[in-house]
Amino acid sequence: MSGESALVIGIDIGTSGARAVAMNEAGEIVASGAAKLSAFSDDHRDPLAWWKALQATLGDVLVAIDPIRVRAISIDGTSGTMLPVAADGAPLATPLMYNDPVADRAVLDGIATHAPKESAAHGATSGLAKLLTFQALPGVFRVIHQADWLAGHFTGLYDVSDENNTLKTGYDPVSRSWPDWIERTGARVDLLPDVLAAGAPVATISPAAADAFGLSSDVVVVAGTTDGCASFLATGADRPGDGVSALGTTLTVKMLSDRPLFAPEYGLYSHRIGDMWLAGGASNTGGAVLAAHFTAERIAELSLRIDPETATGLDYYPLTKPGERFPIADPELMPRMKPRPADDAEFLKAIFEGIASVEHLAYQRLVSLGGPALRSVRTVGGGAKNPGWAAIRARKLAVPFLPVLSEEAAAGAARLALSGAREAGVL
Structure with a gap:
């Protein structure tokens, strides 16, 4: 499908709730929805509540548009929020949120010793510290980020991430690779996700997800980003x-x-x-x-x-x-x-x-x-x-002050969805 009727959806998941927007090819928001995590759980670390809030806010958007017009979806999440999962995406432990510190001194010392000083993997709240904390769990398939896990519900893939969410796990955005020093910290590199550029097509939607939301079977799921990057992109x-x-x-x-x-x-x-x-x-x-x-x-x-x-x-x-x-x-x-x-x-x-x-x-x-x-x-x-x-x-x-197109992080995710849809040739 192409032309003015095509739409994309951006979804933002935060510490208090989820928001979603539908955006047309001109970058205009045509529908939006929101849901609070507290409506589904008293614990903001509950992944099931993340998914239920996402379902609710996406549902709000889809009832306001024709779902068959949707060509792509992208999701942003809180930077550094991570969870260990089985191959089918089942969480194996309570996630560690972006601001949850790791107290294990050996873990932190290992990162401090081997990570280059310019790496974002330093610190008790880093994604790498959380990987090292989770990696000994039985049956762990990957340790992934909040946005990765939610996107996996649309593709069935729980081993893919983006260049922004992985930055605090030690990913090198200059070489566009996982650097060798990560293994020297004691981290299991087999648990690291494959990394795509933010806005790159990941896969087409799974048949089960397409049926559940009434979406076309060729909707493209696009690599997302962090909430901070999405908020920046939303401004225009x-x-x-x-x-x-x-x-x-x-x-x-x-x-x-x-x-x-x-x-x-x-x-x-x-x-x-x-x-x-x-x-x-x-x-x-x-x-x-x-x-x-x-x-x-x-x-x-x-x-x-x-x-x-x-x-x-x-x-x-x-x-x-x-x-x-x-x-x-x-x-x-x-x-x-x-x-x-x-x-x-x-x-x-x-x-x-x-x-x-x-x-x-x-x-x-x-x-x-x-x-x-x-x-x-x-x-x-x-x-x-x-x-x-x-x-x-x-x-x-002393520079021009320009208008903000949106302050919604979900709109930034939608802009990535537009980019990915064009790259995939569905717009």
Whole structure:
């Protein structure tokens, strides 16, 4: 099937629920659905609840469209969430979530000894640490990621992953291979999945899954990604130099690059997306600093009194406590928020300016590490709704601020599904 009637579906599974969108060939969302994990289980680590939430949200989408129009499906999941499975996909233990640490010192020491410093496999929450934890279970076939397991329900394949989910398990996105050093950590490399590029076709849907959802027998299941990468792709950023700033509790900046960027001192590594690289870092500044001084209602009130076109002359580095990760790597960096003006509006403006300066420095850091010049910025998160703050940021960054196509990670997964459908020749 081709033409305007064709659709793809992107599915996002997170720690609290699942979301799905149907997208047409023009990249427009035509239907969406959502389901909470709590409707199916009190335990967010319950894989059956993941699957039931996915079924529910996919069902919401399919009742709003003609399922026969669907040409491809792609799924994103939380980065580093892993589970050991049998050959038929049956979970063999409770999964370890993206933020669940491994406490075994021998496991962590083995990784620290053998993994290159720029590898994302370091740390107690890494995918490799979880593989080493699960690998001795009887009957284990593979140790795979959340998105891999859910995609396997559509293909029957539980030994395939993507280049983004596998990054924290030690996959080398530059050589596009599992490196030899992984085996030296004691890991069973036979448990590692085959890896495809995010957005690459994996297989056609299994007859059982096609029948269960009323889908065509030639729907293509496409390799997915992590929730963070999917959220970036959802915005519409798609060229080197395109940046996305997330103004949430903390400030996160990400930028597409034409070359990989790795800087362990900043916790910075790169995800491969097609022929480009997605790099970024998270600062400790952000909305948490604002919330420490003002309520949301007070921020809205004071913002009306701010002139964003003039500068306060104050040089703040807003933090709630000492310590910074990126763009400065200093666990003892002190907050700089003095002098405090008597006028609350002026104080708020100075905080806005300070966070904007950190954002500017963050993009400069990415450029200094080998990234391209910043060419545009899209903004997501609660802070994106404040026009005064946006104007201050635009003045600091001096690049076009572009509209966000979507903040739904599921829309990013759908964009991968579009790519895979075109590669497979079904669009």
